[in-house]
Amino acid sequence: MKVIGIVAEYNPLHNGHVYQIEYAKNELNADAIVVVLAGDFLQRGLPAVMERTLRAKAAVDAGADVVFEMPTVVATSSANDYALGSIALLHHCGVVTDLLFGCENGSDDDFLRAAKAIEELEGTETFSDTINLFKSQGYSFAEARAKSICKMKPELSEAFLSSPNNTLGIEYVRALLHFKSDIKPNALPRVGAQHGSSRTLDQYASASLIRDMLSKGDDVAAFVPEATKHLLYDVTSPMLFPDDFSLLLHQRLIEEDSFKRYLDCNNDISNKIRKYRDAFVSYDKFAQLLKSKDLELSRIQRILTHILLQISDNHRNLLHRMDYETYLHLLAFSNQGKVLLKEMKKTAYLPLFQSPKEAMEKLSQVQQKMFQVDLRAADIYRMVTTNKYHQALPTEYTRKFQ
Amino acid sequence: MKVIGIVAEYNPLHNGHVYQIEYAKNELNADAIVVVLAGDFLQRGLPAVMERTLRAKAAVDAGADVVFEMPTVVATSSANDYALGSIALLHHCGVVTDLLFGCENGSDDDFLRAAKAIEELEGTETFSDTINLFKSQGYSFAEARAKSICKMKPELSEAFLSSPNNTLGIEYVRALLHFKSDIKPNALPRVGAQHGSSRTLDQYASASLIRDMLSKGDDVAAFVPEATKHLLYDVTSPMLFPDDFSLLLHQRLIEEDSFKRYLDCNNDISNKIRKYRDAFVSYDKFAQLLKSKDLELSRIQRILTHILLQISDNHRNLLHRMDYETYLHLLAFSNQGKVLLKEMKKTAYLPLFQSPKEAMEKLSQVQQKMFQVDLRAADIYRMVTTNKYHQALPTEYTRKFQ
Numbered sequence: 001m002k003v004i005g006i007v008a009e010y011n012p013l014h015n016g017h018v019y020q021i022e023y024a025k026n027e028l029n030a031d032a033i034v035v036v037l038a039g040d041f042l043q044r045g046l047p048a049v050m051e052r053t054l055r056a057k058a059a060v061d062a063g064a065d066v067v068f069e070m071p072t073v074v075a076t077s078s079a080n081d082y083a084l085g086s087i088a089l090l091h092h093c094g095v096v097t098d099l100l101f102g103c104e105n106g107s108d109d110d111f112l113r114a115a116k117a118i119e120e121l122e123g124t125e126t127f128s129d130t131i132n133l134f135k136s137q138g139y140s141f142a143e144a145r146a147k148s149i150c151k152m153k154p155e156l157s158e159a160f161l162s163s164p165n166n167t168l169g170i171e172y173v174r175a176l177l178h179f180k181s182d183i184k185p186n187a188l189p190r191v192g193a194q195h196g197s198s199r200t201l202d203q204y205a206s207a208s209l210i211r212d213m214l215s216k217g218d219d220v221a222a223f224v225p226e227a228t229k230h231l232l233y234d235v236t237s238p239m240l241f242p243d244d245f246s247l248l249l250h251q252r253l254i255e256e257d258s259f260k261r262y263l264d265c266n267n268d269i270s271n272k273i274r275k276y277r278d279a280f281v282s283y284d285k286f287a288q289l290l291k292s293k294d295l296e297l298s299r300i301q302r303i304l305t306h307i308l309l310q311i312s313d314n315h316r317n318l319l320h321r322m323d324y325e326t327y328l329h330l331l332a333f334s335n336q337g338k339v340l341l342k343e344m345k346k347t348a349y350l351p352l353f354q355s356p357k358e359a360m361e362k363l364s365q366v367q368q369k370m371f372q373v374d375l376r377a378a379d380i381y382r383m384v385t386t387n388k389y390h391q392a393l394p395t396e397y398t399r400k401f402q
Numbered sequence: 403m404k405v406i407g408i409v410a411e412y413n414p415l416h417n418g419h420v421y422q423i424e425y426a427k428n429e430l431n432a433d434a435i436v437v438v439l440a441g442d443f444l445q446r447g448l449p450a451v452m453e454r455t456l457r458a459k460a461a462v463d464a465g466a467d468v469v470f471e472m473p474t475v476v477a478t479s480s481a482n483d484y485a486l487g488s489i490a491l492l493h494h495c496g497v498v499t500d501l502l503f504g505c506e507n508g509s510d511d512d513f514l515r516a517a518k519a520i521e522e523l524e525g526t527e528t529f530s531d532t533i534n535l536f537k538s539q540g541y542s543f544a545e546a547r548a549k550s551i552c553k554m555k556p557e558l559s560e561a562f563l564s565s566p567n568n569t570l571g572i573e574y575v576r577a578l579l580h581f582k583s584d585i586k587p588n589a590l591p592r593v594g595a596q597h598g599s600s601r602t603l604d605q606y607a608s609a610s611l612i613r614d615m616l617s618k619g620d621d622v623a624a625f626v627p628e629a630t631k632h633l634l635y636d637v638t639s640p641m642l643f644p645d646d647f648s649l650l651l652h653q654r655l656i657e658e659d660s661f662k663r664y665l666d667c668n669n670d671i672s673n674k675i676r677k678y679r680d681a682f683v684s685y686d687k688f689a690q691l692l693k694s695k696d697l698e699l700s701r702i703q704r705i706l707t708h709i710l711l712q713i714s715d716n717h718r719n720l721l722h723r724m725d726y727e728t729y730l731h732l733l734a735f736s737n738q739g740k741v742l743l744k745e746m747k748k749t750a751y752l753p754l755f756q757s758p759k760e761a762m763e764k765l766s767q768v769q770q771k772m773f774q775v776d777l778r779a780a781d782i783y784r785m786v787t788t789n790k791y792h793q794a795l796p797t798e799y800t801r802k803f804q
Contacts, residue, residue, distance in 0.1 A: 247649055247789040254781050279794045280785075379656050383682075387649040392681045 003340065004030040004098045005090035005183065006064070007083075007172065009038045011048050012232065013058045014210055015203045016102075016190070018225045021063040023188060024100050032065040032340050034096055036086045037331060038075035039374060040381040041309060043082050045301025046242050049211050051381055053399070054231055056331035061227030065337035069329040071370045072377045073315045076305050078264065081319060083171035084178060088324035091181045094347025095340060100186045101172050104165035108187050114161060115173035117153040127152065140296070142167075165190065215241050238385045242301075245384055246282040249308045253277045262306040263316055264299055273303075309377050318366055327359070327367050328352040329374070356396050405742065406432040406500045407492035407585065408466070409485075409574065411440045413450050414634065415460045416612055417605045418504075418592070420627045423465040425590055426502050434467040434742050436498055438488045439733060440477035441776060442783040443711060445484050447703025448644050451613050453783055455801070456633055458733035463629030467739035471731040473772050474779045475717045478707050480666065483721060485573035486580060490726035493583045496749025497742060502588045503574050506567035510589050516563060517575035519555040529554065542698070544569075567592065617643050640787045644703075647786055648684040651710045655679045664708040665718055666701055675705075711779050720768055729761070729769050730754040731776070758798050 004024040010017055024030040037059065039052045048055065056067040074085025090096045103111070121127040130151060134144030146162040160166055173185045205213075205223040213220045214232070221229055231237050253259075254277065260270040272290060280286050287300045306312070319326075328350050333341060344352060351362035359371050378396050386393055394400070406426040412419055426432040439461065441454045450457065458469040476487030492498045505513070523529040532553060536546030548564040562568060575587050607615075607625040615622045616634070623631055633639050655661075656679065662672040674692060682688050685706065692702045708714070721728075730752050735743060746754060753764035761773050780798050788795055796802070 247785060248653060250785045250789065251650060251653070254785065278797050278800060281788060281792055281794050383649060383652045383656065386683060387652065390683055392683050395680050398680060
């Protein structure tokens with residue numbers, strides 16, 4: 001049985017994502033698709049435009065068979081932990097045979113080569129010295145890192161390494177190597193460089209462009225499948241944007257005088273936050289205010305999200321100590337998924353559950369600590385939705401599973 | 403020198419308040435007027451419609467000479483502590499000769515007689531037994547209390563005692579007795595029962611009616627003096643209503659599982675809050691949801707405000723232990739007020755200050771604990787204003803005194 005794993009945010013699910021699912025089924029002949037989905041808060045440090053159960057349902061409607069929630073600590077981490085934490089779930093399911101991931105360009109072999117090369121270099125003294133040398137010449141950390149890799153492994157291309165769309169792919173493959181997983185990586189260059197899609201090019205738009213259009217009230221129907229259209233244009237489905245979280249973030253920022261304990265922060269950034277917090281107006285504007293050449297926007301956004309959700313360095317330490325062995329929190333499944341879940345009862349190495357009640361019975365103490373963050377994140381997302389749309393919503397404890 | 407003290411909320415300052423100030427000047431021949439003003443959160447457990455420095459300035463524009471801020475713990479307490487805490491400030495100024503307060507009806511002597519009678523009864527076993535007897539017959543606590551007083555002191559009238567507009571007046575006079583103060587109480591029956599006003603009856607509306615009109619965008623110009631008109635109809639002046647605080651309150655409600663430590667709460671109410679909190683939609687709706695025959699709205703609102711501002715039973719205990727000897731936080735003054743403040747430098751028994759920096763130098767540790775609540779309340783009010791009006795506002799530390 002060929003089971004293909006996908007790591008995704010689906011924020012929101014659009015035609016490009018559907019193309020990937022169809023490619024898995026039609027080109028790679030997948031019997032089933034398992035998705036590890038980021039929850040209500042995402043890797044670039046932003047809240048999702050729609051809450052995770054809605055996005056999970058849309059994924060199933062678009063062809064996914066089983067959708068698990070990525071723990072929030074993983075979902076809001078930078079690329080390395082994000083990849084390790086998500087691939088761990090696919091690996092520990094015990095049924096996934098293949099990984100499919102989107103990229104800018106490059107073959108499966110390109111990714112394997114790059115991943116192996118970086119695994120060799122990472123942590124060595126020469127590597128960090130070379131990075132520092134390039135940084136002293138004015139390159140950003142990401143640029144300096146790509147240049148260093150190419151300098152030490154001349155067989156790799158800088159253009160390939162430095163494309164942001166390839167970075168996550170390389171990290172996924174490194175994660176497979178880390179877990180000594182039998183899962184086979186499959187790179188899918190983004191639409192435009194691809195044949196085989198039933199859609200025309202003008203049906204594709206990036207998730208960030210779609211969110212931008214949504215925030216302005218523009219029509220995005222051309223770029224999303226029925227499953228998402230149904231959600232977005234149903235008057236009762238709430239949509240949130242980062243500024244909806246401004247007040248709660250502002251409160252967190254005045255409640256403490258040091259933020260260095262929060263994940264991705266450090267003493268300098270903590271001081272900067274403290275210095276500027278009296279000028280806080282909104283989530284977006286504050287992130288822009290803190291941005292500088294040395295401090296990129298996605299890192300700031302991640303830090304602000306970690307402050308909002310109270311995710312500290314301790315959480316990352318826990319994640320490392322448990323080698324990413326978290327849990328399989330089921331969000332949605334298809335009929336075919338039901339069969340697969342039955343199989344996983346035998347194969348899965350991690351606790352699998354649907355409700356918080358079940359979680360409390362099955363999770364170890366350390367796993368529960370990670371899951372508490374998911375519950376807090378869900379509560380915050382729910383409160384902000386309630387405040388914006390003036391309706392009480394079910395909590396994680398009272399929600400009915402569909 | 404005749405200095406008249408007034409305890410007020412001015413939420414907002416309206417023609418009835420101006421009438422009271424003019425009465426002090428023209429009928430009682432006041433040389434100066436000292437106002438003790440409730441800050442950003444008020445006695446009925448609601449946030450003020452405009453922040454305290456704006457309301458203080460309006461008071462000076464309308465004829466007040468010195469305006470002090472009531473500590474937040476006092477301003478959000480029920481009638482007894484509210485009166486003791488505010489009268490303490492007037493008493494400890496050392497310059498106030500007279501107290502002027504509004505009431506429904508009755509003479510100065512009526513208030514003195516009632517205050518003395520209640521002082522005698524309060525705390526005795528017979529009194530609480532009688533109250534319980536009336537409560538068992540289905541009367542509310544306030545009703546049972548009034549009935550008990552009249553039963554044991556037949557010379558007092560139940561109609562006089564049970565009018566909510568008289569209750570605070572009685573508490574003010576009791577507070578004067580408590581402090582053995584030389585300040586002379588003056589009761590001013592509300593306009594309508596009064597002569598001597600330069601305005602016609604249709605220029606008077608209650609503060610709550612005015613707030614209600616403001617929340618609907620109705621024109622209130624006829625009921626407020628120039629000072630308030632200027633504020634309300636200046637596009638840059640922000641107005642807040644209780645529901646603007648919904649999100650922050652909601653967050654407080656999910657962060658803890660017991661609320662019984664908060665001032666005015668108890669175990670039963672804490673359980674009720676916990677039971678209903680998943681149905682939270684907004685501040686107003688949640689207060690309505692909790693309301694019952696035994697639990698009146700103003701108490702619920704006070705509890706919710708205490709949860710929002712983190713005011714606990716400990717704060718009341720501190721207040722009692724220090725016998726209400728808090729501080730004189732100056733908010734605004736007139737030219738005449740400047741002269742009075744100079745005099746107070748010699749007479750005032752409590753630390754007098756303008757800025758938080760000065761407060762930290764002058765306040766005792768216990769007083770600082772009370773003042774920290776004021777700073778927190780100001781921060782919360784400011785954050786909510788920033789969130790609603792998308793502008794950064796000065797903090798208590800960066801605000802310029804006008």
